Amino acid sequence: MGVELATGKAGFAEMEDVNFSDSELIYHVRDALRLVPLGDTDNYNQLIGVMHHTERLTPGEVALLVTSLKALSGAVSYIDIVHHWSLLSSIFGMSMWNYGPDVMDALVELIISLAASSGKYVDSCLHMLVSNFMPPPSFLELLKHPHGIARKDQVLYHVHSALRDIADLVPLAPLKLQDIITQRMPNIFTKEPLIVLYAENMLRLESGALGEVIGSMMLIAVVDRLIDLDVEIGWDEILQDDSSKGIFEMELEDVEGTADDTEKDSDELPIECLSRKNFAGNIVAEKLDSLMVLTFEHLNSCIEGGRLIQVFETLLQSFQKTVLTAYKSKFAQFVMFYACSLDPENCGVRFAKMLADIFMGIQSPLHRMSAVAYLASYLSRAKFLSASFVAIILERLVNWCFNYCQIQDGDINPEAHRVFYSGCQAIMYVLCFRMRSMICVPHLKSRLLLMPIETILKHPLNPLKVCLPSIVEEFLRQAKAARLFTVSETFVFNDLLESELSRAFGGMERLDMFFPFDPCLLKISDRFIRPNFVYWSLVRTSYDDDDEESSSDEDIAQNYVAGGNRENIADDEIAGSFEEHEIDLDEFDYSLNKMSITPKNSLKYRFGGELRRPMQMPSRIRPSTSPESL
Known part of the structure; x- marks a missing residue:
């Protein structure tokens, strides 16, 4: 096949128009490469000029570039890393995003030939291909249009095809590629x-x-x-970790205000106004x-x-x-x-068991406390976990805490027994979310009654005085309504809603306030989580039948998630999907963030003659460990 090398354009060296066959072109390129060490660089420089010409190529210039690249592929054995470094730099600096499929094909063929010809070029070839993972900055706007997306698909197809072929030809290439990709990963x-x-x-x-x-x-x-x-992602400048504030002043509550509330100064912004x-x-x-x-x-x-x-x-x-x-x-x-x-049956079960194993293992206290915090939040929030499985894991936690009590005869010591207290808080936290679903199933209720939870709570280590008061209060209230335990609901807390004992067992990391699977506030990715997530506003508690106030939308969701008032519920029904209910996503932002457990008509506490907000389920970590806003 004859190819005319049309030259004379800006950026190209001048030479007479010549017709070459493919084999003749290869010989021509070989001569250009061979003569460089001898001081003759005219044809070599012409070749480099072809590599550098990228913008608004005419059909003839495209043909010249394609045939030059193909000729180089047939002459790679003549390329010397020292004498021809300028040419190699030009080749490795080419971006496939600037060319059409024909040039991409020829360029990929050359890169593969170089990688296979000598180990000296493997790293450079891989770096060149990885650099094509991303387009030049000037191309970003085009990615928003069909033409840009089509070019992206073409580039990535060629890049990954080349990587696969090089891996087949050079056995060590994949490991080199792994290091290159991680090193070049954008910050x-x-x-x-x-x-x-x-x-x-x-x-x-x-x-x-x-x-x-x-x-x-x-x-x-x-x-x-x-x-x-x-x-x-930071939020400390918006919500300062003020030790004088109780945890309940930093929780998501009923959003009674208007949109104008969100325009308040950040220091005055109540937590309930913070959403995605x-x-x-x-x-x-x-x-x-x-x-x-x-x-x-x-x-x-x-x-x-x-x-x-x-x-x-x-x-x-x-x-x-x-x-x-x-x-x-x-x-x-x-x-x-x-x-x-x-995959709840495999992955869902595996994750919970792993967290339980870490908590009961021999790792550092911080690892174990973090693991049980993840476990409690996961068991409480994962709609896809059956009540039966939650009961199994809960029983493991209870048995571990019970065995711990059997070998301890001391009094309260939040720091020395912080792993134990984190386990107790996890048990109560899970039951705040799951108690109703368990007591609605006879065999699960019997299993729950057989767990030595009351023995643990009445032990001299007294977890009721150490764990977060809001969790303790909600747990006791539900336990009393369900008639599970005889522990008194009337518990005298310190004059601060967040007790110093709780603060002590949580430590500087405040792991006593760590609930890692609280509602996700990221706008787009949350839509993947929402259908399988248990929101507190949708939880049916053991005392809900006595509540007089409840919005119709929440009643629908609560009945769906918890099975309404039916006494006998299948486990798979308890974990039903919320997707079936058509609720506007923007309006639902309030519902997903409403974490108040205590109903509006509940007992209010007074301290120093001042009316205080009722205790509520802690929805989030203090700003030092979890966001309430950005």
């Missing part, structure tokens, strides 16, 4: 489309032919970046939101491909190493929650 300050696109490529590798070798590292690296973004609207305009939160949506969609593809259990094992490893120990993690942990919701 948290990178623009949102770029960081999401880079992660998309990583997850594409995880599910592709190279996934068996580097897939787990790709997934772990993405989760690590979620954590990096998560902990970067506070995230609007927060760049870091928006990046995290988009990246979590990408991860959720990837998990969906994993279950469709029958790979979720395999991928979940990697997520468990990542969770134990980073998420469980991450200080101030607010949203990244919902990757685990969503994965569990996709």
